[in-house]
Every structure is written in C-alpha cells, then in structure tokens.
Amino acid sequence: EGSPLMVFSKKLVKKLNEDSKHNNIKYELAMRYGRPSVEKGLLSLKDKGCDKIIVMPTFPQYSGTTSGSIFDAVSTVLKKWRWVPSLIFINGYHKNSDYLEAIAKSLKDKIKINKPQKIVFSYHGIPKRNIAKGDPYYYFCKETTELVAKKLKLKKEKYITCFQSRFGPDEWLQPYTSDKMQELPKKGIKNILVIAPGFSADCLETIEEINEENKDIFKEAGGEVFAYIPCLNDSDIHALFIKNL
Numbered sequence: 322e323g324s325p326l327m328v329f330s331k332k333l334v335k336k337l338n339e340d341s342k343h344n345n346i347k348y349e350l351a352m353r354y355g356r357p358s359v360e361k362g363l364l365s366l367k368d369k370g371c372d373k374i375i376v377m378p379t380f381p382q383y384s385g386t387t388s389g390s391i392f393d394a395v396s397t398v399l400k401k402w403r404w405v406p407s408l409i410f411i412n413g414y415h416k417n418s419d420y421l422e423a424i425a426k427s428l429k430d431k432i433k434i435n436k437p438q439k440i441v442f443s444y445h446g447i448p449k450r451n452i453a454k455g456d457p458y459y460y461f462c463k464e465t466t467e468l469v470a471k472k473l474k475l476k477k478e479k480y481i482t483c484f485q486s487r488f489g490p491d492e493w494l495q496p497y498t499s500d501k502m503q504e505l506p507k508k509g510i511k512n513i514l515v516i517a518p519g520f521s522a523d524c525l526e527t528i529e530e531i532n533e534e535n536k537d538i539f540k541e542a543g544g545e546v547f548a549y550i551p552c553l554n555d556s557d558i559h560a561l562f563i564k565n566l
Contacts, residue, residue: 325523326522329555330379336555337564351361362386366406378411378412384456411458421469424518425542432473438512440479442469449495483495493504502539504542506542509548514549515547516549521554
C-alpha cells in the first residue's frame with residue numbers, strides 16, 4: 322500500500338475524523354519532511370474555518386531534533402499569516418497515563434504468551450552532544466521505560482533501555498541496540514521481546530532495522546526467540562488516547 326508510516330498515519334487520521342463527526346473537531350495529517358507538508362495541513366484547517374489549532378507531534382519523548390523542529394516549522398508558516406489562530410502545541414507525552422497504559426497493554430499479552438527472559442525498550446538515538454546542550458530526550462526515554470515497567474510490575478533485571486539508528490563519527494546515546502543484540506545471547510538471554518515506544522507508528526526503521534537487521538544479529542549471536550511488538554499504529558487504543566489528550 323506504500324510507506325508503512327504513511328499508510329498507518331492516514332488510517333489513524335481517518336479513524337479520528339470518523340469518530341469526531343459530531344463534535345466539531347477536524348484532524349489533518351502533516352509530515353515534517355515530506356508530504357502532506359506542515360503548511361498544507363495548517364492551511365487545510367484554516368480553510369475549514371478552524372480558529373483554534375492543536376499541534377501534536379507524534380513523538381512521545383520530546384527532543385529538539387523532532388518535536389522542536391516541528392514547532393519551528395509551524396512558526397515559519399504562521400508568521401506569514403495576517404490572522405493567527407489560537408495555538409496549542411503539545412511538546413510531548415512520554416509520561417501521559419493513557420499513553421503508558423496503551424504501551425503496557427501492547428506488552429502484557431505477549432509477555433504471558435512468550436514468557437521472555439528480557440524486554441528490550443529500543444528508542445531512536447540522537448548524538449550525545451545534544452544531551453550535554455540541554456536536550457531532555459534521554460531522560461524522557463528512561464522515564465517512559467521505568468513507568469511502563471512499573472505498570473507491568475517488572476523487576477529491574479527483566480528489562481533494558483537502549484538506542485538504535487546511529488550514524489556518523491560522533492558518539493550517540495548508549496547502549497546501542499545492535500550491541501545488546503550481540504551481548505544478550507552470550508549471557509544466556511535467548512528469548513526476548515522488543516518494543517519501540519518512541520514511535521507512534523511503524524516505519525522502515527522499526528520494521529527493517531529492528532525486526533529484520535537486529536533480529537538477524539540476535540539470532541546469529543545464538544538467540545532463539547525474538548518477538549517485536551508493533552507500534553500503536555491505527556489501533557483503537559491509539560485513537561482513543563489521542564482524543565483524550
């Protein structure tokens with residue numbers, strides 16, 4: 322059907338609009354890099370007569386590299402308008418109770434079935450220098466993991482937080498997911514669950530990098546059971562969470 326990220330995002334927005342026919346709320350999809358653009362999304366809402374706009378970056382854990390850049394993009398568009406609508410910018414939701422409940426629920430049933438030795442929470446990495454400059458992303462990722470683990474009553478030794486998708490010469494947030502995939506089987510951890518709570522919808526990064534490349538690394542290192550938990554995507558629980566937020 323096309324790009325997984327676009328397919329899931331369109332289905333989610335369609336579901337939100339279908340559920341909101343009678344409450345005077347309109348939902349539009351926009352992509353920070355790509356189409357439909359942020360400008361197109363904002364203009365579409367303006368054309369529909371919306372005078373109060375909520376911008377919700379679908380990155381649970383705030384980072385200047387993601388949510389911050391969306392704020393910049395929105396500002397660039399709105400500063401051209403002669404009439405600016407009321408604006409609410411949701412900068413993140415990494416510890417929102419409904420979001421945490423949705424993530425915990427997606428893990429709970431799989432834990433019962435697979436009985437994993439370890440649950441791997443893998444987040445997109447960013448250069449370590451960003452944290453030194455004040456970006457809170459690393460701490461928000463750690464906090465999400467801890468709060469989900471608390472909901473599921475997981476012991477400390479049952480889960481880890483790590484980071485994928487590094488590139489370039491600089492040091493990125495650690496531990497690296499790919500390194501952990503090599504290490505775990507050597508420590509006797511051969512049955513794992515992997516989840517990516519930093520992504521609201523599956524994309525090539527989660528499908529290809531985590532569920533293919535990292536699975537291969539884990540299996541080649543002696544791992545036996547690698548189960549990936551899909552993102553919230555266009556699920557009913559995801560749509561309900563967004564409406565509540």
